[in-house]
Amino acid sequence: MQQMRPETFAQLMRLPVQLRADLLEFIGSTPVADGEIIALIERLAGGETPGLGRAA
Numbered sequence: 001m002q003q004m005r006p007e008t009f010a011q012l013m014r015l016p017v018q019l020r021a022d023l024l025e026f027i028g029s030t031p032v033a034d035g036e037i038i039a040l041i042e043r044l045a046g047g048e049t050p051g052l053g054r055a056a
Contacts, residue, residue: 004027004034011041012024014045023040023041023044
């Protein structure tokens with residue numbers, strides 16, 4: 001597993017608890033580059049559900 005930069009981890013920890021838990025579970029089970037994690041954090045923070053468009 002690739003190490004996450006401290007700045008990326010700090011951004012991840014600012015997500016709501018459920019989103020953070022889901023993303024941490026995903027990151028733990030799949031090799032994900034730091035840049036991809038940042039993109040996912042930004043999408044989740046903006047209310048998007050990856051692959052499904054805007055969250056309801």
